[in-house]
Amino acid sequence: MNTDASTIEAWLEGRVVAYGKVDIGSFTPETPLAELGLDSVYALTLCGDIEDRFDLEVDPTIVWDHPTIRSLAHGIAGRLAAAA
Amino acid sequence: MTRVDAPPRTPAPPVEGVTDTGVHWRRGDWRAAEDPAPPPVAAAGPHEVRVAELHRRRRVGRRWVRELVTARLGVEWPGFATVATHRKPVLLGGGGIDVSISHGAGTLLVGVAAEGLVGVDVEDEPFAAFGRRSLVRRMCADDERAFAATLPDAVRRRTLARAWTIKEAVLKAHGTGLARDPREVRVGADELAAAEGGQGPEWTVVHVLGEAVVVRHP
Numbered sequence: 001m002n003t004d005a006s007t008i009e010a011w012l013e014g015r016v017v018a019y020g021k022v023d024i025g026s027f028t029p030e031t032p033l034a035e036l037g038l039d040s041v042y043a044l045t046l047c048g049d050i051e052d053r054f055d056l057e058v059d060p061t062i063v064w065d066h067p068t069i070r071s072l073a074h075g076i077a078g079r080l081a082a083a084a
Numbered sequence: 085m086t087r088v089d090a091p092p093r094t095p096a097p098p099v100e101g102v103t104d105t106g107v108h109w110r111r112g113d114w115r116a117a118e119d120p121a122p123p124p125v126a127a128a129g130p131h132e133v134r135v136a137e138l139h140r141r142r143r144v145g146r147r148w149v150r151e152l153v154t155a156r157l158g159v160e161w162p163g164f165a166t167v168a169t170h171r172k173p174v175l176l177g178g179g180g181i182d183v184s185i186s187h188g189a190g191t192l193l194v195g196v197a198a199e200g201l202v203g204v205d206v207e208d209e210p211f212a213a214f215g216r217r218s219l220v221r222r223m224c225a226d227d228e229r230a231f232a233a234t235l236p237d238a239v240r241r242r243t244l245a246r247a248w249t250i251k252e253a254v255l256k257a258h259g260t261g262l263a264r265d266p267r268e269v270r271v272g273a274d275e276l277a278a279a280e281g282g283q284g285p286e287w288t289v290v291h292v293l294g295e296a297v298v299v300r301h302p
Contacts, residue, residue, distance in 0.1 A: 020212065026130040034169075035134050040252060040262055041213045048218025060222075060262040064170050 003054065003080045009073035015049055016069065029070035033063055056080060098148070098192075100156075103300045105291045107197045108156040109204065110148050114192035117144045141192065145185040148194045149173070153181060157198050172259040184256050191285045201292035203257025205249040208285050214244035223248055223266045231273050235280075245286040246279035247271045250299055253290035257297075275299070 009029050017024045021037030038046070043060040051057050056079060066072035098112025119140050128136070146164060153175070154161050162177040175181050182201050186193045188208035195204040213219055215237070220229060228247060232240050251269040255261055278301075279286065291298040 022134075023130070031131065035131070035138065041207070041219065041248065043262060044222045044266070045213060045216050045219040048216070048222045051222075052218055 001054070003077060005070075005073045005077040008054075008076050009069055011053065012046075012069045012073055015046060019045065027069075029073070030068050032067050033069065033072070034067065038063060050076060054080060056083065100152075101302050102156070103289055103291060103298070103302055105197075105293060105298050105300075106199070107195050107202055107289050107291045107300070108152045109193065109195040109289055109302065110152060111191060111193045111206065111285075111287060113190050114141050114144045114187060115190055117148075117192070119144060141187055145187065145192055145194055146173075148192065149183050149185065149196060152194065152196045153183070157181060157196060159198075170261060172256060172261075182257075184253070186252075186256070186287075188285055191287070193287050193289075195289050197291060199293070201257040201259075203253035203255065203290040203292075204288065205252040205256065206285050206287040207245045207249055211241040211245040211286070214241040214248065220244060223251060225267050225270060227273075228271060228276065231276055239280050242282055242286060243276050243279040246282070246288070246301075247276055249286050249288035250275065250290070253288045253299075254292075254297060257290045257292045 013029070016022060016036055019042050027036055040060070043063045046063070047058050047060050054076065056076065058079070062075060063072060066075040096113060096116060098110050098117070100110045102108045121140060121143065123136070150161050153159050159179060159181065162175045162179060165174040165176045167174050173183050173185060175183060181196060181198055183196045184194065184202045184204040186205045188206045191206050191208050193204045193206040195202045220232065224232065224247065232244055235243055250271050251266040254269045255264055255266060287301065289300045289302060
């Protein structure tokens, strides 16, 4: 599986759209996740999805430390590299 | 260009109440609440519209807290303290008043109490998120998941939404939020079963008084 940050970023964009809070094309990777409706329910959902996709367990507070899609993608890529 | 006209809406006034342990709460549609700020201009893009909505929701929530504190607790308004993002709202001074604010897709819920810790949470229908296994796995203990698995789909989603509002309200009361694993906040089978037949938003008011955690769905 390709786990570079740009691939993860594209996957995260797809997840945010799938959660149904925003339309595709209405945000950028630098848009704050909070602005995209990523509340605690969806933060926890995203953690579960990250676990399923990358076999990587993360705490929902990761979205506090990485508050945009781009930042979060780099955070996940870094953790995957550290775990490899 | 994004259309920003609000859809036709019949404003319903918010409803208020007080729990048997003294939590004053208000619940209603924040989009229907009065707000002195002008709406986004018609040419605003999606970013501007989203930011304007977030700010409006925040203003309405804070105004409702202020109104409950002054009108129901009879306290001169102390003001909000500055806290970090994602932290529980805190009032200035040492008055011991605790407050909590939650919002669903359109429903806003606030709670205030003169003593103890308060946590509130609301989730709006149709509870679509609670049909996602990735969420259920991260929010529920094994026995909670086993119970939910026995339910028909629509009932299961409402039941899980209620379970979530309880867990989230407890975490918010203690001020931890998701820094604490919600699976550690256990919801009994009787509480889960009580969600069946419910209508409208699922919402919970939690009042922590010493060691006691009082859960109400007033």
